[in-house]
Amino acid sequence: MSVELRIPTGGSYALTEQFRELGERVAFPDLNLHKVEMDGMKGYEFKLRNPWYTEFPVSCAEDMEVGINGYAVQKGKIFFVIRDQAVPFKYAKNLYELQWGLGEVAQVRMLDGQLQAVVKEANDVEIKFLLRTAFEGYHLPNNRIEYEFKRNMGVI
Amino acid sequence: MKLGVSLYSFAGDLQTGALTVDDALRYCAALGCEGVELIGEQHIPNWPNTKISDLDHINDLCKELGLEIFCFSYYMNALSHYDRRATMEEHLEMVRLGAATASYLGTRIMRPAFYGVPVENMIEMIKAGLPIAEKYEIIWGVELHAPFPPVYYIDALEKINSPWFRLIPDFSCWQTAGAAGHFQANDVETLRPLLKWTVHCHGKGHVFDEHGEEPNTPYKDLMNILKEYGYEGAVVAESEGWITNYKPTLDVVKTHFKLLEKYGR
Numbered sequence: 001m002s003v004e005l006r007i008p009t010g011g012s013y014a015l016t017e018q019f020r021e022l023g024e025r026v027a028f029p030d031l032n033l034h035k036v037e038m039d040g041m042k043g044y045e046f047k048l049r050n051p052w053y054t055e056f057p058v059s060c061a062e063d064m065e066v067g068i069n070g071y072a073v074q075k076g077k078i079f080f081v082i083r084d085q086a087v088p089f090k091y092a093k094n095l096y097e098l099q100w101g102l103g104e105v106a107q108v109r110m111l112d113g114q115l116q117a118v119v120k121e122a123n124d125v126e127i128k129f130l131l132r133t134a135f136e137g138y139h140l141p142n143n144r145i146e147y148e149f150k151r152n153m154g155v156i
Numbered sequence: 157m158k159l160g161v162s163l164y165s166f167a168g169d170l171q172t173g174a175l176t177v178d179d180a181l182r183y184c185a186a187l188g189c190e191g192v193e194l195i196g197e198q199h200i201p202n203w204p205n206t207k208i209s210d211l212d213h214i215n216d217l218c219k220e221l222g223l224e225i226f227c228f229s230y231y232m233n234a235l236s237h238y239d240r241r242a243t244m245e246e247h248l249e250m251v252r253l254g255a256a257t258a259s260y261l262g263t264r265i266m267r268p269a270f271y272g273v274p275v276e277n278m279i280e281m282i283k284a285g286l287p288i289a290e291k292y293e294i295i296w297g298v299e300l301h302a303p304f305p306p307v308y309y310i311d312a313l314e315k316i317n318s319p320w321f322r323l324i325p326d327f328s329c330w331q332t333a334g335a336a337g338h339f340q341a342n343d344v345e346t347l348r349p350l351l352k353w354t355v356h357c358h359g360k361g362h363v364f365d366e367h368g369e370e371p372n373t374p375y376k377d378l379m380n381i382l383k384e385y386g387y388e389g390a391v392v393a394e395s396e397g398w399i400t401n402y403k404p405t406l407d408v409v410k411t412h413f414k415l416l417e418k419y420g421r
Contacts, residue, residue, distance in 0.1 A: 015420055018399055018400045019399070021399070021400050022398075022399050022400070025402060026171050027171055029172075049171075049172075050171075052165055053171065053198075053399065054195070054197035054198055054231070055197045055198070055203065056197070056233075057233070058237075059236055059237060059238055060235070060236070061240065074186045086337055091199070093238040094238075095237045097205070101201075101202065101205070102167070102170060102171055102197065103170060103171040103172060103173055132235060132237065132238070133233075134231065134233035134235050134236045135231040135232070135233050135234070135235070135269060135271070136234050136235055136271045137270075137271040139184045139270060143235055
């Protein structure tokens with residue numbers, strides 16, 4: 001039997017936009033940069049709620065870029081923190097047995113020494129987050145969705 | 157037929173912590189649902205590395221509330237690793253875990269979401285995994301969802317020809333073209349020939365008008381077809397409007413479930 005399957009070639013950008021809208025609504029439970037210290041290094045972190053509509057393996061968090069007041073935070077100094085487990089973001093891709101739960105709030109920790117001079121009382125924060133979907137049935141381009149968040153954040 | 161709710165319908169509030177799974181189950185019972193559908197990635201803590209105590213909690217609460225678990229759903233993740241696809245062995249382990257969990261939850265049906273394109277891949281997967289489902293006495297239901305046409309899985313159902321492999325039609329297949337994520341509308345009569353394989357149904361809904369109708373979905377016709385056939389499985393309300401048009405989900409689910417009752421009782 002031959003059937004016609006009308007799936008948009010190359011993935012559905014409309015669906016991408018719907019999922020981005022969802023992420024915009026839920027991703028930030030709080031709009032603050034929190035002062036933090038880890039292993040003697042000072043920095044800041046913000047809370048990031050899982051923007052996807054299910055849990056997924058942390059290994060699907062493929063890339064993260066953060067800009068604060070126009071300064072690009074050094075990627076090697078960005079950590080993903082979930083249930084008190086901190087891992088450099090670039091190694092998150094290895095953690096396929098650790099789940100980021102539905103609605104679970106993680107922290108994006110930045111231990112870039114330059115931030116002490118960059119962060120003010122009010123901050124323009126830009127975040128690019130690339131997520132690979134663990135399930136491939138969404139018809140998203142290349143099974144990925146890129147979120148681009150812009151928020152104004154205070155400091156506490 | 158039996159009527160209930162997929163807890164997927166509450167995701168817009170489960171996601172922000174406005175509701176818990178326990179809250180949602182209690183609400184379903186208060187509405188008069190006979191049962192629910194649960195999804196591993198949304199409703200089972202730390203799935204797939206779940207604690208038995210978490211499953212016991214769900215079982216105990218459903219028993220207390222008089223709710224049947226109609227179906228246990230989860231995703232067969234092929235892309236968990238950044239550098240390779242899941243192997244067949246890993247897929248089979250997902251089948252084993254899903255079937256064992258479904259069995260522990262006391263349901264007869266599991267719905268492992270598997271990307272069935274081309275459909276030959278689905279057939280290969282089902283043939284390999286079905287003995288596992290059968291061992292646990294769990295029916296493997298494949299969801300027929302837009303944009304797949306209603307006939308999409310008929311080949312697979314006929315070739316596998318097993319009472320352990322059955323169909324779960326989602327009403328999205330009969331929604332108006334132009335509804336969220338839909339590219340084609342299908343005649344409601346195309347549901348009828350699928351009923352001999354159907355063990356569970358998703359009553360999809362995105363928006364509801366002032367009369368409690370879902371204007372994109374021919375509920376009256378679809379439910380009548382199920383009744384005329386003497387369908388004895390469950391239909392669960394599966395509200396999805398929270399993705400792009402969030403409204404507090406309790407009221408939406410109430411409206412949606414009443415729509416099922418209006419045409420399903």
